[in-house]
Amino acid sequence: MGKIEKKHNSLRDALERVSEEFITNNPISYESWKNASGFMPGGNTRTVLHYDPFPVTMKGGNGACLEDLDGHHYIDFLGEYSAGLYGHSNSEIVEALKEAIDGGLVLGAPNQWETKLAEEICNRFNSIDQIRFTNSGTEANLMAIGAARAYTGKDTIMVFEGGYHGGVLYFKSGSSPLNAPYPVIKAPYNDIAGTLALIKQNANILAGVLIEPMIGSGGCIPASTEFLQSLRDITKDCGICLIFDEVMTSRSSAGGLQERLGIYPDITTLGKYMGGGASFGAFGANNDIMALFDPTKANSLAHAGTFNNNVMSMAAGYTGLSKLFTSDVADQLFDQGEKFKSELNDIIKKRDVSLQVTGVGSILGLHTHSEPVSNPVTAQPANLEKLKLIHLEMMAHGFTYAQRGYLTLNLAMVPGDLERFKIAFDEVILKHDDLLS
Ligand SMILES: Cc1ncc(COP(=O)(O)O)c(C=O)c1O
Numbered sequence: 001m002g003k004i005e006k007k008h009n010s011l012r013d014a015l016e017r018v019s020e021e022f023i024t025n026n027p028i029s030y031e032s033w034k035n036a037s038g039f040m041p042g043g044n045t046r047t048v049l050h051y052d053p054f055p056v057t058m059k060g061g062n063g064a065c066l067e068d069l070d071g072h073h074y075i076d077f078l079g080e081y082s083a084g085l086y087g088h089s090n091s092e093i094v095e096a097l098k099e100a101i102d103g104g105l106v107l108g109a110p111n112q113w114e115t116k117l118a119e120e121i122c123n124r125f126n127s128i129d130q131i132r133f134t135n136s137g138t139e140a141n142l143m144a145i146g147a148a149r150a151y152t153g154k155d156t157i158m159v160f161e162g163g164y165h166g167g168v169l170y171f172k173s174g175s176s177p178l179n180a181p182y183p184v185i186k187a188p189y190n191d192i193a194g195t196l197a198l199i200k201q202n203a204n205i206l207a208g209v210l211i212e213p214m215i216g217s218g219g220c221i222p223a224s225t226e227f228l229q230s231l232r233d234i235t236k237d238c239g240i241c242l243i244f245d246e247v248m249t250s251r252s253s254a255g256g257l258q259e260r261l262g263i264y265p266d267i268t269t270l271g272k273y274m275g276g277g278a279s280f281g282a283f284g285a286n287n288d289i290m291a292l293f294d295p296t297k298a299n300s301l302a303h304a305g306t307f308n309n310n311v312m313s314m315a316a317g318y319t320g321l322s323k324l325f326t327s328d329v330a331d332q333l334f335d336q337g338e339k340f341k342s343e344l345n346d347i348i349k350k351r352d353v354s355l356q357v358t359g360v361g362s363i364l365g366l367h368t369h370s371e372p373v374s375n376p377v378t379a380q381p382a383n384l385e386k387l388k389l390i391h392l393e394m395m396a397h398g399f400t401y402a403q404r405g406y407l408t409l410n411l412a413m414v415p416g417d418l419e420r421f422k423i424a425f426d427e428v429i430l431k432h433d434d435l436l437s
Contacts, residue, residue: 011385011435018392019053025396028069029056048081048217051403052388056395061088064412066400075417077401079408082216082248082363083280085273085325087412092323093276093316100315113314120321121274121284124254127244127264128284132293133308137247137271138166140281141210143303144267145169145182148208148241150301151289156202157182158209158240160189162218162376165210165245165269172218172376189215190223190374192230199231203238208267213257216248218376220358220365220406228263235266241289247271247281252334252361254327260334273325276316279307324411337362337409340418344425351429353436355386366390366405368436386436390428397424 023030033054036043044050056068064087066074076084086093100113118131134140145157163171168180185202187195189211199206209231214222235242244265249257251273258264267285274280284290292301307313341364344357348370358365358373367373368383382405391403399421401407409418429436 011383011389014432014435015385015389015392018389018396021396022392023053026056026068026070026072030054032057032069048402051391063087063089064410064414064417072398074395074398074400075413075421076410077399077407077421079410080277081272081402081406082251082408083272083275083277084408085251085410086277086320087410090277090320090324090412092319096276096315096319097278097312100311103311105311107311111309111311111314113311113318114309117314117318117321120318121270121282124256124321124327125259125268125284126255127258127266127268127286129287130290131282131284132290132303133313134281134283134305135279135307136166136281137245137269138168138281139305140247140269140271140283141165141169141243141245142180144243144245144269144283144285145180145208145210146301147267147283147285147289147292148243150292151241152207152239154205154207154240155183156185156205156207158185158187158195158199158202158206160211160215161186162189162215162221163210163212163245164215164217165212165247169210188375188377189218189221190227192227195227196230196234199234199238199240203240206238206240208241208243209235210243210245212245212247212249213261213263214249214360214363215376216363217406219367219373219379219382220360220363221373221376221379222358222360224374225261225263228261232263232265241266243267243269245269248363249360250274251325251330251363254325254330257360273320274317275313276318276320278310278313278316280313280317329411333409333411334361336418337364340364340409340422343422347422347426347429351426351433351436353429353433355429355436362409364407366407368405389432389435393428393431394421394424397428399424 033043059067066076121131122128159171170176187198242265246256250270253259270282293303294300341357348355354370356367356370368386369380373379387405
C-alpha cells in the first residue's frame with residue numbers, strides 16, 4: 001500500500017489546520033470558553049486545564065467516558081491527572097457520597113468515616129503509622145515540609161529540578177514567585193553523585209529531601225531504584241527526613257510505589273484518587289513524627305483545615321480503597337499500564353518516528369524524542385507543536401489526555417478502550433509521520 005498523501009508542508013501548517021478544525025467542530029465549547037474569559041483570567045481557574053487553542057467544556061462523565069457541550073464523546077485518558085482512578089460516577093462511590101451527604105455535612109466534629117480511612121491507609125503503607133488529612137496534595141506537602149522542619153529543628157528543604165509538589169511548590173523552570181518562601185536547595189533528579197554531594201555539603205541545614213519517586217508533571221520520569229536507595233541511606237545517616245510525594249504514584253500498588261520498590265521514606269504525602277474523586281490530601285509518617293501533631297500533648301503543632309475531615313472525601317476515599325482499589329486490583333492496573341506503555345512504544349517503533357512513552361504503571365508521559373529520559377532538565381525539550389498536533393488529532397478521534405503528553409488509565413476502562421486508543425494513535429502517527437520523525 002502506498003503512503004498516505006501528506007497534506008501539510010510543515011508542522012506549523014498541520015497544527016494550524018487541525019486547530020482550525022478543532023474550533024469549527026466545537027462551537028458551543030468555544031462560546032462557553034469566551035464567556036468564561038470575561039469572569040476568570042483566560043476563562044480558567046486551574047492553569048493545567050488550559051490547552052491550545054482552548055479547552056472544551058465537559059457536560060458530564062460516565063464510567064470512562066466524557067461528553068462535551070457540543071455532544072462529542074471521549075474516552076477519558078486524562079483521568080483528572082490521576083485523581084479519576086474510579087472513573088466517573090462509580091456506583092459504590094456514589095452510594096457512599098449519598099450516605100455521607102444524607103448523614104449531614106459540616107458536622108464540626110470527628111466523624112465515623114475518617115478513622116476508617118485513616119486505618120485503611122495506615123494498614124496499607126508500611127511507612128505510615130499515623131496520618132492526617134488535608135484538602136489537597138499541595139497542602140499535604142506543605143505540612144510534610146513543616147513536619148520535617150519541626151522534627152529536625154533545621155529549616156532547608158531539598159527538592160529536585162523539574163519537580164512539582166503543588167501550586168506553591170513548583171520547581172519546573174527557574175523559581176515561581178508563587179512558591180512558598182522556604183529555603184530550598186534544588187538537586188538534579190536521578191543524579192546520584194551530584195545529589196549526594198549537595199546533601200553532604202548541606203546536611204547541617206537540611207530538614208528534608210522532598211521527592212516524587214516518579215516525576216509526574218515533569219514528564220512521568222521514574223527515579224532509578226539506586227537513586228532512591230542512595231537518598232534513603234544518606235538521609236538516614238545525616239538526620240534528614242526523606243519525604244516521598246506519592247500524590248500521583250501511590251496507585252502503583254496498595255502500599256504505593258515505595259512498596260513496589262521496597263524503599264520507605266520517613267514521611268509520605270498522598271492525594272488525588274485517595275479521596276474517591278472528592279478533594280483530598282494526606283501526610284503520614286511514623287509515630288514519632290506524627291506525635292508532633294497530637295493535641296493532647298503540650299506544645300503540639302496545630303494543623304488546621306476546616307474541611308480536612310469533610311465527610312464526602314472521607315466516605316468516598318474509604319469506599320474506594322476498601323471496596324474497589326484492593327491490592328489485587330492495584331497490581332492489575334499497574335501491569336495493564338506497563339503493557340499499554342510498551343504497546344504504544346511498539347507502535348512508535350513500527351512507524352519509525354521520534355516519540356517515546358515513559359511512566360510507571362498506569363501513569364504515562366509522551367515525549368517528542370527518542371533519547372533516554374532520566375531527568376526533566378537534561379532531557380531534550382519537548383516539541384510543543386508536535387504534542388499539540390497529536391493531542392488535537394487524538395481528541396478528534398474521541399480521546400482526552402493532557403496536551404503536554406500526560407495520560408492515565410482508570411478502573412472504569414475496558415480493554416476495548418485501550419485497543420481503540422492504540423488504533424487511533426497509530427492512525428494519527430501514520431497521518432503525520434513525516435512531521436514526527
Ligand atoms: C506529585 C504531586 N504532588 C502534589 C500535587 C498537588 O496536589 P493538589 O493538586 O491536590 O494540590 C500534585 C498535583 O498534580 C502532584 O502531581
